[in-house]
Amino acid sequence: MNDRKQELAERTAEVREALAHAARQAGRAPEDVTLVAVSKLHPASDIRALAETGQTEFGENYVQEALSKQEDLAGLDVNWHFIGGLQTNKAKYVAGKFALVHSVDSSKLAKALHNKAVSLNTVQDILIQVNIAGETQKSGVETERLPELAEEVLGMEGLRLAGLMTMPPFFDDPERARPVFARLRELRDGLETRLGVKLPHLSMGMTGDFVPAVEEGATLVRIGTRIFGARPPRG
Numbered sequence: 001m002n003d004r005k006q007e008l009a010e011r012t013a014e015v016r017e018a019l020a021h022a023a024r025q026a027g028r029a030p031e032d033v034t035l036v037a038v039s040k041l042h043p044a045s046d047i048r049a050l051a052e053t054g055q056t057e058f059g060e061n062y063v064q065e066a067l068s069k070q071e072d073l074a075g076l077d078v079n080w081h082f083i084g085g086l087q088t089n090k091a092k093y094v095a096g097k098f099a100l101v102h103s104v105d106s107s108k109l110a111k112a113l114h115n116k117a118v119s120l121n122t123v124q125d126i127l128i129q130v131n132i133a134g135e136t137q138k139s140g141v142e143t144e145r146l147p148e149l150a151e152e153v154l155g156m157e158g159l160r161l162a163g164l165m166t167m168p169p170f171f172d173d174p175e176r177a178r179p180v181f182a183r184l185r186e187l188r189d190g191l192e193t194r195l196g197v198k199l200p201h202l203s204m205g206m207t208g209d210f211v212p213a214v215e216e217g218a219t220l221v222r223i224g225t226r227i228f229g230a231r232p233p234r235g
C-alpha cells in the first residue's frame with residue numbers, strides 16, 4: 001500500500017470506529033449507518049485508493065467535477081452520491097448518474113430530474129434537503145413547504161423518495177446541531193405518517209457534527225475533511 005492509501009485507510013477506519021461507537025451509544029446497530037466519503041476537490045486517485053480498501057460510497061458536490069471523476073474512474077465499483085447544490089438546468093447531467101441525489105429542494109428541480117430519469121427509462125433515488133435552521137443557509141426547502149414538495153415528488157414516477165437530508169449551520173460546539181438533527185427525524189416521522197410511505201434515510205452529519213447526528217438517527221453521514229484532510233481551494 002502506498003503512503004496516501006495507507007493514510008486514507010487509517011483515517012476511514014477511525015471514522016468507522018467513531019460512527020460505530022456513536023451508534024451503539026444510542027442503541028442503534030452500526031450497520032444502520034452508512035459512511036459517504038465526501039471527495040469533492042480531492043483527486044480521483046484518492047477515490048480509487050480508498051475504494052481499493054473497501055469504501056463504496058462517495059459524495060461529490062460539483063456536477064462537472066463529479067462527471068469527470070466518474071469518467072476517469074469508469075469501471076471502479078463504487079456508488080456516487082450527489083450532495084451539492086444543484087441548478088435546475090444541470091439536473092439533466094445528474095439524473096441516472098448517481099445512486100442518490102441528496103439535495104432536491106424545489107419542485108422545479110424535482111421535475112427536471114424526473115423528466116430526465118423518465119427519458120432514460122430509469123428511476124432516480126433522491127432525498128429532499130430541508131432548511132431547518134433557516135436564515136443562515138440558503139439551500140433546502142423550508143420546513144413549512146416540505147409536505148407539499150414530498151407529495152409532489154411522490155407523484156413523479158421518475159423519482160423514488162428515500163428520505164431527507166439537512167445541513168445545519170456551522171457550530172463550534174456540535175451539540176448545538178443536535179436539535180436540527182432531531183427535528184429532521186421528527187419531520188421524517190411526520191411525513192411517513194401523513195403520506196403513508198416509508199422514508200428510510202436521514203442524511204445528516206459531517207466531520208464536525210457526526211456524533212450527535214448518528215445519535216439522532218442518521219443513516220447516511222457525509223464526511224470529507226476527517227478522511228481526506230483539508231480541501232484545496234476550488235477553481
Ligand SMILES: *Cc1c(COP(=O)(O)O)cnc(C)c1O
Nearest residue numbers: 038083206207208222223224225
Ligand atoms: C463538503 C460537504 C460535506 C463534508 O464536509 P466535511 O466537513 O469536510 O466533512 C458534507 N455535506 C455536504 C453537503 C458538503 O457540501
